[in-house]
Amino acid sequence: MNATPGTAPHDPHDPLHDVVIVGAGPAGLAAALMLGRTHRDVVVLDSGVYRNDPADAMHNVLGFDGAKPSEFRAAAHQTLAAYDSVELRRATAHEVAPLDAARPADGFVVRTDTGDVAARRLLLATGVRDELPDTPGLDALFGTVAAHCPYCHGHEFSGTPVAILGAGPHAPHVAGLIERTASRVVVLADGADVDPELAAALAARGVAVRPEKVLRLEPVTLPGGHPGARAVLDGTAPEELGGVMVAPTLHQSAPFAAQLGLELRASGCVAVDATARTSLPGVLAAGDLAHTADFPMPVSSVIAAMAAGQLAAASIGADLLAH
Numbered sequence: 001m002n003a004t005p006g007t008a009p010h011d012p013h014d015p016l017h018d019v020v021i022v023g024a025g026p027a028g029l030a031a032a033l034m035l036g037r038t039h040r041d042v043v044v045l046d047s048g049v050y051r052n053d054p055a056d057a058m059h060n061v062l063g064f065d066g067a068k069p070s071e072f073r074a075a076a077h078q079t080l081a082a083y084d085s086v087e088l089r090r091a092t093a094h095e096v097a098p099l100d101a102a103r104p105a106d107g108f109v110v111r112t113d114t115g116d117v118a119a120r121r122l123l124l125a126t127g128v129r130d131e132l133p134d135t136p137g138l139d140a141l142f143g144t145v146a147a148h149c150p151y152c153h154g155h156e157f158s159g160t161p162v163a164i165l166g167a168g169p170h171a172p173h174v175a176g177l178i179e180r181t182a183s184r185v186v187v188l189a190d191g192a193d194v195d196p197e198l199a200a201a202l203a204a205r206g207v208a209v210r211p212e213k214v215l216r217l218e219p220v221t222l223p224g225g226h227p228g229a230r231a232v233l234d235g236t237a238p239e240e241l242g243g244v245m246v247a248p249t250l251h252q253s254a255p256f257a258a259q260l261g262l263e264l265r266a267s268g269c270v271a272v273d274a275t276a277r278t279s280l281p282g283v284l285a286a287g288d289l290a291h292t293a294d295f296p297m298p299v300s301s302v303i304a305a306m307a308a309g310q311l312a313a314a315s316i317g318a319d320l321l322a323h
Contacts, residue, residue, distance in 0.1 A: 017041045019316055020110050020117050022093050022256065023125030025050055026302045027287030027309035029076040031123055034313035036083030040320070043117050045110065047092040051127045051253070051288070054143030059152050061302045072302070089114070096122065096256045098282070105282040105323060121316045124256055124270065124285040125309060128298070130248035133165060135190070137217035138246065145219065145229045146244040149300065150177035153243070159183055160226055160242020167194045167209060172201040174245050179205065186239060188231055190214045212236050217244065250298070252289060265291045269298045276312035282319070286312040
C-alpha cells in the first residue's frame with residue numbers, strides 16, 4: 001500500500017447503497033447494467049468528461065463502428081433507464097474514503113460536487129488521461145488525424161502515408177500493424193538518436209526514418225478530400241501525411257487510487273487481480289485505469305472496458321452475498 005486511507009464518517013440518515021460506481025465510460029456503464037439486472041441499488045457518478053472526448057468516432061465495437069462516442073453513451077443511458085435500481089447521477093467526485101479505516105469492507109463514501117454518496121462497495125472506472133508529446137499542433141489533431149491505436153483508427157488512414165511520431169521501441173510493432181493500410185510508413189524521430197537495432201528492424205520492414213526535429217504539425221486536406229497533416233521538419237522538406245500514430249504517456253485521470261493507497265503497477269495503473277479486485281478490500285477497478293499482472297499493459301478499448309466492468313460487477317455481487 002502507498003498510504004493508509006482515512007475515515008469518512010457516514011450520516012446514518014443518508015442511504016447506504018449497494019454499490020457506487022465512479023466513472024461512466026464503457027466499464028462503469030457495463031457494470032451498472034450487470035448489477036441492475038439483479039436489482040442491486042447502484043449509483044453511477046458521471047462527471048461528463050471522458051477519455052475519448054477528442055475522438056470523432058469510435059471503432060471495433062459491433063453495432064457502433066464509426067459512431068460518435070456520445071451516441072454510444074446515449075444508447076447505454078437509454079438501456080440503463082429500464083432498471084429502477086440504477087441511478088445515473090451527473091456529479092464530479094473529488095474524494096473517496098472508507099467509512100471505517102479499520103473495516104474498509106464495511107463501505108465507502110464518495111464526496112462529490114452535489115453531495116456525498118455512500119455504498120457498501122466501490123468500483124473505480126475513472127479511466128486514464130493521455131499525455132501527448134509536446135509537438136506543436138498535435139493536440140488539435142488528436143482523435144482525428146492523430147491517434148494512438150492502429151486497431152481503433154488505422155483503417156481510416158487507408159491508402160495514405162502514415163507517420164509514427166517518435167522512434168521508441170513501439171515503432172516496429174506499430175509499423176507492422178499499420179503497413180497493410182498505409183500507402184507507406186515513415187518514422188519521425190523528432191531529433192532523437194535512433195537505436196541501431198531499432199533502425200535495422202524498421203529498415204527490414206521498408207520503413208524510412210526521418211531524423212529531423214518536428215517543428216509542428218499542421219492540418220491539411222490531401223488529394224481526394226482526405227483530412228491529413230503536414231509535418232514541418234527542421235531544415236528539410238515537410239511530410240504530407242494521412243495519419244500520425246503517437247504513443248501517449250498514461251496518467252490516472254482521478255486521485256482516488258492515491259487517496260485509498262491502492263497498489264499500482266509500473267504502468268501507473270491500479271493493480272487488480274483476475275476478478276477486478278484491488279489491494280483494498282471492497283474496492284474494485286475496471287477499464288483502462290486497471291491493470292492485471294497477466295497483460296504487459298492496460299487494455300485500452302471499449303469492448304475490453306465493457307468486459308472488465310461486467311467482470312467487476314460479478315465480483316461485487318459475490319462479495320455482497322458473502323458479507
